Amino acid sequence: MSSSNIDYEAVIGLEVHAQLLTESKAFAPVSTEFGGSPNTQVTPLCLGHPGTLPVLNENLVRYIIKMGLATDCSIARKSIFARKNYFYPDLPKGYQISQYETPICHDGNITIKLDDYNKDIGITRIHMEEDAGKSIHDQDPFNTLIDLNRSGVPLIEIVSEPDLRTPEEAYEYLKRIKQIVQYLEICDGNMEEGSLRCDANVSVRPKGQKAFGTRTELKNMNSFRNVERAIAFEIDRQIDLIESGGEVVQQTLLWDANKMETRTMRSKEEAHDYRYFPEPDIPPVVVTDEMLSEIRESLPEMPDVRQQRFADEFGMSEEDARTLTENRYLADYYENVLEYVQHPKAVANIILSEVLRVLNEQSIAIDAFSISEKRLAGLVELRENDKINSSAMTEIFDAMLDEEKSAEDLAQEMNLMQVSDTGFLEPIVDEVIESHPDEVARYKEGKKGLIGFFIGQVMQQSQGKANPQLVRELIAERLN
Ligand code: ADP
Numbered sequence: 001m002s003s004s005n006i007d008y009e010a011v012i013g014l015e016v017h018a019q020l021l022t023e024s025k026a027f028a029p030v031s032t033e034f035g036g037s038p039n040t041q042v043t044p045l046c047l048g049h050p051g052t053l054p055v056l057n058e059n060l061v062r063y064i065i066k067m068g069l070a071t072d073c074s075i076a077r078k079s080i081f082a083r084k085n086y087f088y089p090d091l092p093k094g095y096q097i098s099q100y101e102t103p104i105c106h107d108g109n110i111t112i113k114l115d116d117y118n119k120d121i122g123i124t125r126i127h128m129e130e131d132a133g134k135s136i137h138d139q140d141p142f143n144t145l146i147d148l149n150r151s152g153v154p155l156i157e158i159v160s161e162p163d164l165r166t167p168e169e170a171y172e173y174l175k176r177i178k179q180i181v182q183y184l185e186i187c188d189g190n191m192e193e194g195s196l197r198c199d200a201n202v203s204v205r206p207k208g209q210k211a212f213g214t215r216t217e218l219k220n221m222n223s224f225r226n227v228e229r230a231i232a233f234e235i236d237r238q239i240d241l242i243e244s245g246g247e248v249v250q251q252t253l254l255w256d257a258n259k260m261e262t263r264t265m266r267s268k269e270e271a272h273d274y275r276y277f278p279e280p281d282i283p284p285v286v287v288t289d290e291m292l293s294e295i296r297e298s299l300p301e302m303p304d305v306r307q308q309r310f311a312d313e314f315g316m317s318e319e320d321a322r323t324l325t326e327n328r329y330l331a332d333y334y335e336n337v338l339e340y341v342q343h344p345k346a347v348a349n350i351i352l353s354e355v356l357r358v359l360n361e362q363s364i365a366i367d368a369f370s371i372s373e374k375r376l377a378g379l380v381e382l383r384e385n386d387k388i389n390s391s392a393m394t395e396i397f398d399a400m401l402d403e404e405k406s407a408e409d410l411a412q413e414m415n416l417m418q419v420s421d422t423g424f425l426e427p428i429v430d431e432v433i434e435s436h437p438d439e440v441a442r443y444k445e446g447k448k449g450l451i452g453f454f455i456g457q458v459m460q461q462s463q464g465k466a467n468p469q470l471v472r473e474l475i476a477e478r479l480n
């Protein structure tokens with residue numbers, strides 16, 4: 001990792017913001033629905049007008065406790081909100097309501113899995129806060145436009161211990177957070193759309209040194225890959241700097257995804273003093289035993305447990321179980337297909353090969369996939385009952401992507417139903433045998449492998465529709 005003989009190691013801590021899927025805002029009874037016309041989901045409360053009083057959305061508390069419990073956090077029985085003061089055009093109130101000294105969740109843990117090892121990453125804290133509005137710089141040539149629909153939308157901030165050591169670990173950690181919030185259904189986990197946002201703190205130190213090096217903070221990475229790339233870039237930059245006699249300066253850097261490099265946003269001297277003080281209008285958040293146990297009971301089956309169950313119950317490999325449970329909705333899709341057809345292996349196979357291929361090609365999630373669980377089950381059923389062969393299955397699958405028809409209808413229409421009718425197949429078998437006397441002779445001399453050749457001929461003449469198993473039987477009958 002270096003030109004001198006010092007070996008460096010990186011130290012990384014992530015701060016992740018997740019936008020919660022509550023129906024209304026954190027402190028005001030206003031819709032959080034995405035995509036409304038600008039400034040239509042705003043009340044005087046969102047603007048902090050005098051005389052308004054915020055009221056805490058109980059679901060915000062429930063959602064963050066779910067996250068805390070799912071990541072082995074301790075839950076504070078009493079925590080308070082604070083005002084984080086700063087001026088910005090998209091923050092007309094002049095402050096953001098946030099938790100500061102007393103986060104509701106703290107001292108947790110998330111296990112990440114890499115190819116060769118598992119690792120526990122400490123969670124320092126998870127706290128509640130509200131989002132600011134949105135400044136739009138690219139729609140008017142002369143002015144910045146402000147949309148306040150997002151102001152007051154509830155967020156949780158998940159702060160990790162500086163336990164991550166490589167860009168790959170940071171990537172896995174982030175994927176894990178996405179998986180957990182999706183399983184809990186508290187956030188859609190979409191980084192590209194900004195419902196999951198990540199700041200990365202990065203420093204380097206000579207391997208074996210205990211003290212941390214000076215860190216920089218990276219912002220503006222709007223995809224999982226960009227987080228990984230930005231961290232890798234920053235590690236190299238810091239090492240090169242130190243190797244050439246320079247010093248890392250504590251600062252905030254912006255990742256430029258086009259240029260694939262970071263640039264300075266602000267240095268430590270310009271760092272904000274937020275003048276935090278307790279929010280006087282919101283009483284302390286008190287978590288009771290009843291609330292805790294009720295939320296604990298409402299937790300869904302989490303990914304690790306589900307993965308193990310898939311392996312046990314459906315007899316699949318650990319890797320397949322992991323792929324199928326990586327995304328909650330893919331795992332749900334799989335289990336829903338099994339409501340209609342009882343072939344867990346065959347269903348897993350077509351999802352792992354064909355369905356995932358299509359999701360990948362079209363860059364869509366399973367909820368946007370065009371083949372319903374019931375229709376996919378119909379396709380698997382046809383194949384498992386030997387009504388179609390495997391190449392027909394792929395053809396029908398592709399047709400199903402574009403047409404809202406059942407597998408059976410398409411198989412008929414495309415003339416792909418496998419023929420198991422001996423009256424139709426026998427004449428073809430006879431003809432193939434008659435027209436290949438040489439092969440028949442060699443077969444009878446012991447070249448039994450030639451049966452494949454005869455099957456192939458019959459399949460060709462039946463345009464791929466013959467049931468190969470039956471064809472094999474008919475040929476063997478004739479030749480033996
Ligand atoms: P701030 O309030 O300035 O954001 P925090 O102490 O809350 O600072 O830390 C923010 C993040 O930075 C945490 O995820 C933490 O693990 C990480 N961090 C702290 N020190 C370092 C360091 N020397 N190198 C890398 N990451 C660090």
Ligand code: MG
Binds near residue numbers: 217
């Ligand atoms: Mg920070």
